[in-house]
Amino acid sequence: MSSPQQHRWDVDQIVAYRLPPYPPFDLPPLPRISDPALEEIIDSNVSTELRSLRLDKDLFVMDGPDQKSFEELHTVGFALIEAIATTWAHDRYRHFRQGEANLVRSHMIRKSSLSQLTVRYNLHTRINFDPNVSVWSEVDIGRIQAEVFEAYIGALYYSLLGTIHTATNNGEKSKEVEDGHEDTSLSSTEEHFIVPTTLEMDRFINYELQREKKRISISHIRPIKEELKRFPIPDSWERADELAKGSKTLLDITSVREGLVYTYVQVGSWVNTPWKVGCKVVDVDGREWTAEATRMTKKKAENMAAWRICVEMGLIAEDD
Known part of the structure; x- marks a missing residue:
């Protein structure tokens, strides 16, 4: 069972995953932008790494307050x-x-996906790159291609608003219809393309994401941990621990030349892993005494190891 942190990491990988190229499914035709001024913004925009901004009061703006900009078009387009x-x-x-x-x-809405739609609709040919920028990375190009598609959608929105505004205010048909041009809104014949295309994109994206999720899960399979058991505590330990109480203190106050040295290590793989304590002491005659003891706590293991040395040294009787 994966931890919440591991699950979050896997999700982040799926989010960052870059889809392969879309398969060649049919796309609905793009409506025409009826406002030449809006279309000119797309055609005249020059893509640069850093766009210069000028300060207008408290806001950074690209153009005058009453003018549409490429940035505004692709921002509105992406929102739509x-x-x-x-x-x-x-x-x-x-x-x-x-x-x-x-x-x-x-x-569906990330830059790498929208840039593919830009190429499918041949909108990438309308991109003007700044000749002073010599190096364009794949990410830069994909971002700029996506912005052109977004700007086109934004221009369609403003173009449609202008058509509705003209027809409403003048009580007559829009100029495009008066001139004999086709209506720029989506026709019923175009609408039937949208749902099948969206479903095809959905199936493709879903399929690729499931494949990636499976790949990630396989690459992060962890071996199943062996279930740990509890250490079996012998019944004899309880009485022995009662006898050993105070042995560490007794050994501490005994006249020794080099003092006491204790070593500690946990032994085995248990739910309640015990401690093995080693004890070494050198007496006044230079004789070395050692003993070990295993208990569930360090303190009890220290007392038991010290008690065994005290018994060997004759400081206490074994049954005391």
């Missing part, structure tokens, strides 16, 4: 994608909890 994925997960997993469904949702 996250909201859609969360809502979909609630519908897909009726008993949504912090678990499998949340992992799938997280992998």
